[in-house]
Amino acid sequence: MSTRQSRKTGDRLLQTMGILVLVLALVSLGALIQDVVSDGWGRLNWQFLTSPPSRFPEAAGIYPQLLGSLYVMLLTAALSLPMGIGAAVYLEEYGGGGRWARIIEVNIANLAGVPSVIYGLLGLGLFVRGFGLGPSVLAGGATLALLVLPVVILSTREALRTVPMSAREGSYALGATKWQTIWHQVLPGALPGIFTGLILAMSRAIGETAPLITIGALTYIPFAPTGLDSRFTVLPIQVYNWVSRPQAAFAENAAAGIIVLLVLLLTMNAVAVVLRDRFQRARA
Amino acid sequence: MTRSTRKVLEFGIERLLFVCAAASVLVTAGIIGVLAFETVEFFREVPILSFLFGTVWTPLFTDRQFGVLPLVTGTMLVSAIAMLVALPAGVLSAIYLSEYAPAPVRRVVKPALEILAGIPTVVYGYFALLYVTPLLQQVFPSLAAFNALSPGLVMGIMILPMVSSLSEDALHAVPNGLREGAYALGATKMQAALRVVVPAAFSGISASFILAMSRAIGETMIVAIAAGQQPRLTLNPLVSVETMTAYIVQVSLGDTPSGSLEYRTIFAVGMLLFLMTFALNMASNWLRRRFREVYA
Numbered sequence: 001m002s003t004r005q006s007r008k009t010g011d012r013l014l015q016t017m018g019i020l021v022l023v024l025a026l027v028s029l030g031a032l033i034q035d036v037v038s039d040g041w042g043r044l045n046w047q048f049l050t051s052p053p054s055r056f057p058e059a060a061g062i063y064p065q066l067l068g069s070l071y072v073m074l075l076t077a078a079l080s081l082p083m084g085i086g087a088a089v090y091l092e093e094y095g096g097g098g099r100w101a102r103i104i105e106v107n108i109a110n111l112a113g114v115p116s117v118i119y120g121l122l123g124l125g126l127f128v129r130g131f132g133l134g135p136s137v138l139a140g141g142a143t144l145a146l147l148v149l150p151v152v153i154l155s156t157r158e159a160l161r162t163v164p165m166s167a168r169e170g171s172y173a174l175g176a177t178k179w180q181t182i183w184h185q186v187l188p189g190a191l192p193g194i195f196t197g198l199i200l201a202m203s204r205a206i207g208e209t210a211p212l213i214t215i216g217a218l219t220y221i222p223f224a225p226t227g228l229d230s231r232f233t234v235l236p237i238q239v240y241n242w243v244s245r246p247q248a249a250f251a252e253n254a255a256a257g258i259i260v261l262l263v264l265l266l267t268m269n270a271v272a273v274v275l276r277d278r279f280q281r282a283r284a
Numbered sequence: 285m286t287r288s289t290r291k292v293l294e295f296g297i298e299r300l301l302f303v304c305a306a307a308s309v310l311v312t313a314g315i316i317g318v319l320a321f322e323t324v325e326f327f328r329e330v331p332i333l334s335f336l337f338g339t340v341w342t343p344l345f346t347d348r349q350f351g352v353l354p355l356v357t358g359t360m361l362v363s364a365i366a367m368l369v370a371l372p373a374g375v376l377s378a379i380y381l382s383e384y385a386p387a388p389v390r391r392v393v394k395p396a397l398e399i400l401a402g403i404p405t406v407v408y409g410y411f412a413l414l415y416v417t418p419l420l421q422q423v424f425p426s427l428a429a430f431n432a433l434s435p436g437l438v439m440g441i442m443i444l445p446m447v448s449s450l451s452e453d454a455l456h457a458v459p460n461g462l463r464e465g466a467y468a469l470g471a472t473k474m475q476a477a478l479r480v481v482v483p484a485a486f487s488g489i490s491a492s493f494i495l496a497m498s499r500a501i502g503e504t505m506i507v508a509i510a511a512g513q514q515p516r517l518t519l520n521p522l523v524s525v526e527t528m529t530a531y532i533v534q535v536s537l538g539d540t541p542s543g544s545l546e547y548r549t550i551f552a553v554g555m556l557l558f559l560m561t562f563a564l565n566m567a568s569n570w571l572r573r574r575f576r577e578v579y580a
Contacts, residue, residue, distance in 0.1 A: 011474045018380020021373045022393055028441050029400050035415045036407070086304030094298055095305070104305050106569070107312055113495065113565035114558065115502025117529050118315060120536070121554045125318030129542050146311050153308065177290060179297050207404025210504035210529065214536045214550075236406045236505075243410050243509055251414055258407050265402065 036262070040255025048256055052222040053238060057249035062257055067224035068137070068217075068232035069206060075141025075228070076148060076205045081198060083145075084152025085187075091153075092160040093182055112150035119147040120214025128215050135216035138228040143211050148201035155200055159193025160186060192276045199272035203265055209236040235261050319558055322551030329545055335552065341515035341526075343549045344535075354515035355553060358525035362436045362507055363500035365521060369440025370496055374447025375482075375489065381448070382455035383477045394449070401445035409509030412438040417510065430512030430524035439506050443496045450495065454488025455481055457579050487578075491571040498564035502557060504529035528557045 051061025087104075095101030123143030133139040163186050171181040187194075212218075217233050218241060225232045235257060242254035327335070330350045338351015377397075381390055417434040421427045427434075458481050466476035482489070512524030513534050526534070532550045540547045 007472045007475075011472050014376075014474045014477065015380060015384045018376045018384060021377045022380065022397075025373065025377070025400060025441060025444055026393075026396055029396070031415065032403070032407070032411045035411060039414070083304050083307060086301045087308055090298075090301035090305040094301060100302075100306075104308060107309050109569055110562065110565050111308060111311060113498055113561060113568075114315065115504065115529065115561055117502065117504045117532050118319075118554055118558050118561075121532070121551060122311075122315045122318050124536075125322065125551070126314055130318075146314075149308060149311065177294050179294050203402055207406065209404070209406045210508070210533060213533055216536065218537055236404055239406050239410065240505065240509065243406075243413060251410075254410055258410060261404060261407070265404075269402075 033262075036255050036258045039252055040257070040259045043252045043256035044259060048253075049260070053220065053241075057247065057253050060253055062235060062238055062260065064221050064224045065233055065235045065238040065257075066260070068221070069234040069236075071137050071225050071230075071232060072140045072144060072212075072234055073202055073205055075137060076144040077198060077202060079141060079145035080148050080152050080201060084149050084201075085156050085194065087149075088153045088156035088160060089182060089187075092157050093178070093186065108150050108153055112154065116147055116208055117210040117214055119143055120211030122146065123211060123215040134229070135219075135231055136229045137225050137232045139215055140212055140217055140232060140234075141228075143215055144205045144208060147208065147211060148205050151201040151204060152197055155197025156190070156194050159190035159197060162193055163189040196272050196276050199268050203268055206264060206268075207236055207261065209234075209240055212237055213240070315558065319551050319555040322548045323555045326545070326548040326552040330552075339517050341531075343546055348545075350549065352528075352553065352556065354517045355526060355528045355531055356556075357517055357519065358432070358511070358515065359501055359527040359529070359557075361432045361519060361521060361525060362439065362511060362527055363497060365433060365436025366439035366443060366500045366503075367493070367497060369437055370443045370447045370500075371493060373440070374444050374492070374496070375451055377444070377448045378451035378455055378489075379477055379482065382452045383473060383481065397445040397448060400441065403442075405442065405503060405505040406509070408438050408442050409435070409506045412506055412510035424522060427522050428512070428524050430510065430514075431522055432511055432525045433521040435506045435510040436521065438510070439500055439503055442503070442506070443499050446499065447492050447496045450492030451485070451489045454485040454492065454575065457488065457575075458484045459579060485575070487571045487575040491568045491575065494564050494568040494571065498561045498568070501564070502529060502561050504533060508533040528553050532557075 048061045049066065050063050051059065052064050053062070054060040087108075091101055091104065095104070120143065123139055123146075127133045127139040127142050128135055131139075133142075167185045167189060168181050171185045176184070212234055217231075218237050219231065219233060221231060221233045239254045239257040239261065242250040242257065245251075335350050335352055337353065338349060339353050340349040340351045341354045342349045381393065385393070412435045413430075416438055417427065417429065417431065420434055420437075424433075462480050462484055463476050466480045471479070507527045508530040511527060511530060513526050513530060514524045515526040515531070516523065518525065531553055535546060535550045
């Protein structure tokens with residue numbers, strides 16, 4: 001009898017430990033959000049969103065950073081999307097397990113694991129100094145585009161794989177060429193998945209700090225960027241700048257900046273979920 | 285459109301798509317090229333052995349010394365603390381989610397863990413410096429304002445979702461026949477999980493460990509914010525240290541002229557960091573592929 005009891009105890013113990021760990025992880029998430037909101041909520045107002053940073057914490061805002069983030073993100077999307085989709089279509093639809101395709105696949109898996117700060121060094125050596133772009137919006141967007149490229153490729157491949165073989169075969173049966181099939185059948189079918197992948201990539205890009213610091217984007221910038229060659233800074237860098245100052249008032253600004261960042265992230269992901277749902281319903 | 289132009293177009297498009305795919309190889313080549321170029325220049329002035337085995341790192345002082353070991357131990361110390369949190373927690377939660385949890389619990393918990401993984405690292409840095417460190421100081425009064433312990437713990441929470449979800453995938457891939465065989469022999473769920481399923485998924489789980497280690501070594505903002513900027517050869521988690529990544533950030537913040545020796549140090553350190561993470565990523569991929577072959 002006692003053995004049966006101890007057998008059950010072991011089961012219960014393992015289960016309890018698993019639950020405990022998960023509860024602890026979720027409690028830390030709660031503590032993080034609670035901490036940030038309680039520190040930063042008071043600073044959050046219209047003036048904070050529309051003013052440039054300042055030596056005086058109560059007058060400071062995040063307007064140029066917010067627009068800097070927006071510019072860099074748009075550029076990142078514009079650069080990484082065509083290349084990423086192109087690479088994914090090649091690997092899924094044409095590559096067919098050849099030697100080149102294998103090398104490229106291993107390479108993409110490795111790129112996905114390269115630390116982001118290394119991409120910063122690449123951007124610094126190549127775009128900022130090598131091409132002479134300076135710490136501009138273009139250099140920042142290009143750096144982040146390379147950083148998120150593996151994400152775009154991997155998620156697009158997943159999306160292409162969800163398109164049923166019968167859609168391709170039906171198209172071939174009607175006399176379509178390979179590219180006609182891809183353009184008219186495969187890509188539209190994979191669109192929701194590709195879109196979700198893009199949002200995933202952009203959520204990664206909006207929070208990236210280290211590579212942009214490395215290319216030299218931590219500076220005092222009172223104006224929003226005006227073009228591709230403008231110097232810029234982004235929201236997470238401003239948060240870093242405020243966190244590293246000793247005054248408590250700046251920490252409040254950092255917390256308020258984090259709230260804005262998290263709200264942006266949450267909105268992007270919510271949009272992705274809604275759009276994917278709508279796509280799926282339309283096709284069902 | 286005639287058939288022949290159609291053919292040319294088809295061929296052209298295939299080439300174009302191939303170029304897109306091959307460009308990803310150029311990115312790797314670019315990384316290695318940029319790092320190698322500056323690193324070679326660096327080693328013209330600093331002997332490679334005194335870089336790899338030197339114990340004093342003071343490239344920004346007048347008495348310059350380029351021993352990278354303090355940065356490496358700092359990186360290892362913080363990563364080790366993170367792994368001490370993420371490994372047991374990640375595997376336990378994976379076992380629970382894969383073997384015990386009812387479907388509704390999985391549906392709620394997994395997205396919540398994904399949120400944890402999606403929070404920008406600068407936010408974790410804020411959390412480590414202004415919430416976790418003060419909390420820990422109540423337990424260890426000698427804890428410095430910048431230290432290895434707090435960012436290590438927070439980094440552990442950050443990589444927990446990755447260990448958990450990759451390990452869970454590995455556990456999930458173990459065929460049910462193995463579990464059923466264990467049950468038929470009278471095993472409890474725990475016995476089946478710990479003695480059959482986990483060993484069967486071992487290479488998949490180790491792959492997740494190694495990948496997590498690589499993430500921890502390359503993580504930058506948490507340590508740049510909360511671990512400090514004092515390269516110190518120590519294993520004491522209560523004092524301030526500097527990691528390789530934090531050093532790169534520290535130099536990037538200043539206005540270091542390109543071509544100077546200080547400027548090149550960040551590429552040399554970056555090269556070392558790249559090689560370390562590259563080796564870990566390769567090992568992880570190899571393990572995962574082997575695991576997939578077993579149960580394909």
